[in-house]
Structure formats: C-alpha cells, structure tokens
Amino acid sequence: MQHLVLRHDWLARFSNYYYAILHVPALIAFLAWLFVRHRDQYSRWRNALAIVTGFCVVIRFIRVAPPRLVPGLGYIDLASHYGLSLYGPVGTGVSDQFAAMPSIHVAWAAVVSFGIVAVSTSRWRWVFLLHLALTMMVVSATGNHWWLDGIVAIVLLLIAIAVDIGARRTVAPSIASDEMLSADGVEPETLTPSVVAD
Numbered sequence: 001m002q003h004l005v006l007r008h009d010w011l012a013r014f015s016n017y018y019y020a021i022l023h024v025p026a027l028i029a030f031l032a033w034l035f036v037r038h039r040d041q042y043s044r045w046r047n048a049l050a051i052v053t054g055f056c057v058v059i060r061f062i063r064v065a066p067p068r069l070v071p072g073l074g075y076i077d078l079a080s081h082y083g084l085s086l087y088g089p090v091g092t093g094v095s096d097q098f099a100a101m102p103s104i105h106v107a108w109a110a111v112v113s114f115g116i117v118a119v120s121t122s123r124w125r126w127v128f129l130l131h132l133a134l135t136m137m138v139v140s141a142t143g144n145h146w147w148l149d150g151i152v153a154i155v156l157l158l159i160a161i162a163v164d165i166g167a168r169r170t171v172a173p174s175i176a177s178d179e180m181l182s183a184d185g186v187e188p189e190t191l192t193p194s195v196v197a198d
Helices: 002-006 009-037 039-059 078-082 104-119 125-141 147-183 193-197
Strands: none
Touching: 002 009, 002 078, 002 125, 009 039, 009 078, 009 104, 009 125, 039 104, 039 147, 104 125, 104 147, 125 147
16 A cells, blocks of 8 residues: 555555544534534444543553564655654654554544444435545555554454443343333332332
C-alpha cells in the first residue's frame, strides 16, 4: 500500500492529511448528528465508542512497533517525509509510538461508518463505509499501522457492541418491572423481598 501511494505525490499527501486530521472531526460530527437527529440511538453508539476506546487503551500497553519504526522492512515514515508528522522523534510527544496495536483511528472510523449504516435510513448511507475503507488504507500506507491493527480494532468494536447489547438486556427487565410498579403507585425501593416476590 505504501509503495502504491509513493508513486503518486498527491495520493501520499492525501493519505497523510486523512490520517492526521479527519478521524476526530468525523467522530464529533457523527456524535452530534446522532444527538440531534437520532437521540434514541445516541447512547448505544456513545457506549460502543467508550468501550472500544477503553479496550484499545488497555491493549496498547502491549508494546507493538508500527511498520515505519521497524528497520530493514523498507517502510518510510511518510508523515515525516512530507512534513506532517503527528508524533515527532520517538520518545517525545503525548502519544506512545510503540502502541500501534490496535488502531484507534480504525476503531473510531468503524464507529462512524457502522453507526451511520445502522441508524440512517438514507439509501446513501452505504457510502459512509468508504470512511472506514479509506482509514484502513491510510493507516497502512503511512506506515503507522499494520493491517492487523485495524482488523483487531474492528473486532473490538463488534465486541463492544455485543457488551452494550448484553448490558441493555440485563438492565431492561429490571427497569421495566420498576416502571410497572411505579405505574401501580408503588415505589420499588420501599418493597420488601416478599412483596416483590408476590
């Protein structure tokens, strides 16, 4: 992938800019769109985002070097080459450069892409899967991640969604019973175990 973008100066620059700039604004725009237009779905995707980001942060304590930092493999640091590096020299800055696994860029892009496809009713919603595909391409082409870093991020998002669904199924019956009791004029917290059992 890196060899492909290096053949075209515009594509290499595009990859750098996409990697460096787009992931945070796209995520913020997605969350704002959900909150304003699809409030009923907001908490589901907010929870999935929080869970997958938590997974990524914990796993990143396992040191994994990105391709651009592995000597002898032929990769270059595309961002440094074109003067748009987020990281600077190794050991400086706020981001750990040896925490490539999994890719938070890909995890967040998957939240945006899958979320739009799942929530929107527009026939154009499938176009937003391009955001995930392009993110997978640029994280690899820039030498910042291995393919597996992105694949693991997507799998972690699917697990995060499953965790949220499981938690909702566990909590929903108790909330429903509390609401039914309140509708009958009985406060659930004032009931004794024998009354609840009845």
